[in-house]
Amino acid sequence: MAPIADQKDNQLLAMLPESEWGHWLPNLEPVDLPLGKVLYESGNTLTHVYFPTTAIISLLYVMEDGSSAEIAVVGYEGIIGISLFMGGESTPSRAVVQSAGKGFQLKASLLMQLFDKGGPVLHLLLRYTQALITQMAQTAVCNRHHTLDQQLCRWLLLSLDRIRSNELVMTQELIANMLGVRREGVTEAAGRLHKAGLINYQRGHITVLNREELERRSCECYAVVKKEYDRLLPATMAV
Amino acid sequence: MAPIADQKDNQLLAMLPESEWGHWLPNLEPVDLPLGKVLYESGNTLTHVYFPTTAIISLLYVMEDGSSAEIAVVGYEGIIGISLFMGGESTPSRAVVQSAGKGFQLKASLLMQLFDKGGPVLHLLLRYTQALITQMAQTAVCNRHHTLDQQLCRWLLLSLDRIRSNELVMTQELIANMLGVRREGVTEAAGRLHKAGLINYQRGHITVLNREELERRSCECYAVVKKEYDRLLPATMAV
DNA sequence: TCAGCTGTGTACGTTACCGCACATACCGCC
DNA sequence: GGCGGTATGTGCGGTAACGTACACAGCTGA
Numbered sequence: 423m424a425p426i427a428d429q430k431d432n433q434l435l436a437m438l439p440e441s442e443w444g445h446w447l448p449n450l451e452p453v454d455l456p457l458g459k460v461l462y463e464s465g466n467t468l469t470h471v472y473f474p475t476t477a478i479i480s481l482l483y484v485m486e487d488g489s490s491a492e493i494a495v496v497g498y499e500g501i502i503g504i505s506l507f508m509g510g511e512s513t514p515s516r517a518v519v520q521s522a523g524k525g526f527q528l529k530a531s532l533l534m535q536l537f538d539k540g541g542p543v544l545h546l547l548l549r550y551t552q553a554l555i556t557q558m559a560q561t562a563v564c565n566r567h568h569t570l571d572q573q574l575c576r577w578l579l580l581s582l583d584r585i586r587s588n589e590l591v592m593t594q595e596l597i598a599n600m601l602g603v604r605r606e607g608v609t610e611a612a613g614r615l616h617k618a619g620l621i622n623y624q625r626g627h628i629t630v631l632n633r634e635e636l637e638r639r640s641c642e643c644y645a646v647v648k649k650e651y652d653r654l655l656p657a658t659m660a661v
Numbered sequence: 662m663a664p665i666a667d668q669k670d671n672q673l674l675a676m677l678p679e680s681e682w683g684h685w686l687p688n689l690e691p692v693d694l695p696l697g698k699v700l701y702e703s704g705n706t707l708t709h710v711y712f713p714t715t716a717i718i719s720l721l722y723v724m725e726d727g728s729s730a731e732i733a734v735v736g737y738e739g740i741i742g743i744s745l746f747m748g749g750e751s752t753p754s755r756a757v758v759q760s761a762g763k764g765f766q767l768k769a770s771l772l773m774q775l776f777d778k779g780g781p782v783l784h785l786l787l788r789y790t791q792a793l794i795t796q797m798a799q800t801a802v803c804n805r806h807h808t809l810d811q812q813l814c815r816w817l818l819l820s821l822d823r824i825r826s827n828e829l830v831m832t833q834e835l836i837a838n839m840l841g842v843r844r845e846g847v848t849e850a851a852g853r854l855h856k857a858g859l860i861n862y863q864r865g866h867i868t869v870l871n872r873e874e875l876e877r878r879s880c881e882c883y884a885v886v887k888k889e890y891d892r893l894l895p896a897t898m899a900v
Numbered sequence: 901t902c903a904g905c906t907g908t909g910t911a912c913g914t915t916a917c918c919g920c921a922c923a924t925a926c927c928g929c930c
Numbered sequence: 931g932g933c934g935g936t937a938t939g940t941g942c943g944g945t946a947a948c949g950t951a952c953a954c955a956g957c958t959g960a
Contacts (some may be wrong), residue, residue, distance in 0.1 A: 423921090436826060445732075453761055455953070456760060459936075483798060483799070483802045483885075484807065485802070486881055487954070491801065491806060493798040493801055493802070493912060494798075495790070501756065504791075505791055506792075507787070508723075508787045508788065508790060508791040509787045509788040509791060509893070510788060510791040510792075510889075510892070510893050511782050513791070513794075513795065513798075513889075514795060514799075514885050514888075515798060526863045538711075540777075540779050545748050547786075547880075548746070548747045549747065549748040549749060550746045550748040551747060551790075552744055552747040552748060552752070553749075555747075555752075555794060555797065556752065558755060558797045558798050558801060559720075559722060559732040559733075559752075559753075559754060559792065559797050560722070560732065560798040561801040562797060562801035562804055563722045563724070563730045563732070563841075565801055565804035565805040566730045566804040566840075566841040567724065567841060569726060569947095570946080578951075580959080583762075593906085593907065593908090594907075594908070595907075595908095596762045602802075602805040602806060603948090604948065604949080605908085606908095606909085606910085606947095606949095606950095607947065609907095609908060609910090610909085610910090612906090612908095613909080621910095624907090624908090624923090624956080625906080625907055625908080625955090625957075626906090626907070626957065632936090642724065643724055643940090646722075646753050649753075650749075650752075650753060653691060654748070654749050664950090675945075800938090808916075808917095809916080811919075832936085832937065833937075833938070834936095834938095834939090842917075842918090843917075843918060843919075844937095844938085845918090845919090845920095845939085845940085846915095846916090846917065846918080848937095848938060848940090849939085849940090849941060852938090852939075862938095863925095863926075863937090863938090864926060864927070864936080864938080865936090865937070866923090866939055
């Protein structure tokens with residue numbers, strides 16, 4: 423019988439060299455990641471890092487007036503808590519579960535031990551971080567130049583890529599918070615995509631029907647980010 | 662007599678531990694960084710990294726249609742070419758000199774040798790990278806939520822911090838390219854700051870007269886970024 | 901079965917910024 | 931000392947997204 427949860431459902435964990443596996447496996451604790459759970463708070467020191475398998479986590483900045491904007495989105499391909507091994511221990515952003523699912527957690531101190539040994543683990547985590555940086559940079563570009571319609575397409579594609587699925591459990595209100603726009607704006611943009619037959623949705627469930635057309639309507643930002651993730655973290659990568 | 666150029670004018674170099682100094686100094690070549698010089702191009706493998714001392718370098722993404730947006734700005738406090746030690750060798754962005762000045766360059770292969778030894782050099786560079794990440798993230802937030810007036814204030818402050826000066830040699834056209842807005846928009850915003858007595862400018866020279874008020878008019882993004890740089894890279898840091 | 905909550909749809913005036921066009925001002929240079 | 935190029939100033943119609951208000955629709959549980 424297959425295990426309830428497999429550590430290799432997280433791509434970074436799956437990329438670890440065989441020789442590392444023994445050090446990691448006993449210390450990876452499965453965790454439930456329910457909608458809204460805050461994995462780390464702005465300015466707080468991290469106690470754990472997280473490796474999502476089926477959840478989507480948003481890194482976002484919450485402004486003084488309470489409005490927010492997403493900086494990046496992380497799923498099975500990544501890790502939550504890069505500031506730990508980058509040496510800052512905290513960041514001004516917050517990590518929140520945007521789509522419920524599962525994952526694994528690892529004690530911060532253990533991750534640091536494994537990271538500080540250098541070698542393949544260090545290089546893998548840094549390559550991942552560079553991919554994440556690209557996503558952040560492209561978010562900045564996209565926020566500046568592209569229409570809400572384009573951004574919604576990009577966001578849907580990026581998010582779905584991170585759970586390997588066609589369906590997203592997410593309200594328009596939440597999407598609006600992520601994109602940093604009005605909920606009504608998302609309703610209108612989603613309505614246009616629906617009318618064009620690209621997506622379906624009812625009460626918090628969005629399904630993509632036509633991925634190709636969605637990519638076509640998206641801005642170049644999606645392709646730039648996807649290409650960079652594929653380049654830096656090829657699924658078949660031998661670490 | 663003081664040296665024409667001092668390697669310790671770059672803050673990262675200045676933070677290197679004494680023991681490292683011998684390995685670095687003979688390999689740091691002084692370079693001129695004239696306005697418009699491209700230090701690396703999107704997708705190209707880096708041959709050198711750069712440590713600015715008096716120049717300002719913009720990391721920007723150039724879109725398919727030719728318009729651009731700044732992702733981050735780097736000066737004497739940093740290094741150009743993080744993708745090298747992050748392991749990607751290239752990035753989808755471009756690095757361009759926005760304010761002429763000087764700096765030092767180091768061969769990519771040498772930097773990698775020094776980085777791969779691990780220890781304080783590695784940790785210093787990673788901490789710097791985290792500060793840079795914060796700047797990028799905040800750029801995304803700022804692009805989404807803040808007015809051009811606020812963004813101009815933020816941008817002036819960030820840029821001036823990076824050359825330790827009150828005067829910037831830069832046309833409004835260039836600033837517009839960086840912010841990803843129309844030149845006319847910058848003219849209007851700058852006009853308002855001028856009218857309020859906060860800045861002076863004529864033909865490509867901008868002088869800040871009232872820094873406090875400029876900070877007050879800026880959005881919170883400037884303070885967030887500054888605080889994070891100060892936290893991660895304190896000038897008095899013992900590496 | 902109906903009440904109540906959450907999620908979605910629609911409308912309307914407002915605003916910040918855009919694109920374009922053109923006027924003016926400054927500076928270096930022959 | 932006038933000329934040409936670059937930098938800045940201004941005006942005007944257009945538009946994407948905003949803030950606000952409210953209607954409706956679907957699920958859930960008393």
